Amino acid sequence: MRIIINKVTQRPPHAPISERAIEERLAGSGARFTSGRRQVVAALSGADGPRSAAELHEEMGGEVPVSSVYRSLAVLEQAGVVEPHHGARGLTRYEMAEWLAGHHHHLVCESCGGVEDIELPKQLEVELERLVGKVSGLSSFSASGHALEVDGRCERCR
Amino acid sequence: MRIIINKVTQRPPHAPISERAIEERLAGSGARFTSGRRQVVAALSGADGPRSAAELHEEMGGEVPVSSVYRSLAVLEQAGVVEPHHGARGLTRYEMAEWLAGHHHHLVCESCGGVEDIELPKQLEVELERLVGKVSGLSSFSASGHALEVDGRCERCR
């Protein structure tokens, strides 16, 4: 997976993550920002799309055992630092929470199953939000967020 | 999960599924439209949202073993009769393919993990398609479809 989006929409690989804010969030859950968790956060905020526990395990050099990666992810999710994303073949991948990584959407490749982030130009995002607003007006479902998934083939698989 | 959408957007619980068309599709894959597969199709086209193999197994009365439900789903997916949908906790749920059930979107309850179908009023759907068209113009990703997921709490969980 590589970012192939043009400059306007490309999401910076390293969003300016606030270590401080994360530490506070964790503290709020009575948890510490340990080295293992820092590594997960680092790997995740440097990624161009959601990552599974196994992918993170590998990207982190295989030092930290997978079970610990899972535990880190669970704690970080609990604290609202990362968010799960359910994709191809029942794999659960995680990404930094919206308040840290910014709101974005996904391009899902139906061939390789990879996922790339895409940030909509403000105007389109505004349109989309307006549209979602109308949708929730249609049902007794109380909407709190939305995600647009665009399916197709990534450049590599075309 | 219950349909709570108003009349304008509610999707008919029993879309007028063409048994004939399904049989032909299966034949094209060299497969038969057996009783077990008919049961899966019946359960799925009567549902108001995606269903997992386990849910179908239960809704079908527990007669057909889960492994057979999985096999039926695999064959039906192969033939383009049903489509997988990856949701909460890595569960794979299926629904009738778009050409049979019609294009629609999902309301995902972040509390119970349930998914309800929602069909957008034509005008909104047109807007959405236009928007997706613009998105794919922004990247070198070739889009073939899209899915809008609205997250929130269903009426029951509110």
Next chain:
DNA sequence: TTCCTTGCAAACGATTTGCATTGGA
């Protein structure tokens, strides 16, 4: 007879958990 199907049980891969140990405030 020839394949497609199905049931059952074993196998798998992803994720979770129990338990004993380590580490930080």
Next chain:
DNA sequence: TCCAATGCAAATCGTTTGCAAGGAA
């Protein structure tokens, strides 16, 4: 010292597969 955090191995859970029996063309 005390409780959170971690490593390792065993346990779960959803899903897949091998194999032998059943069925339709």
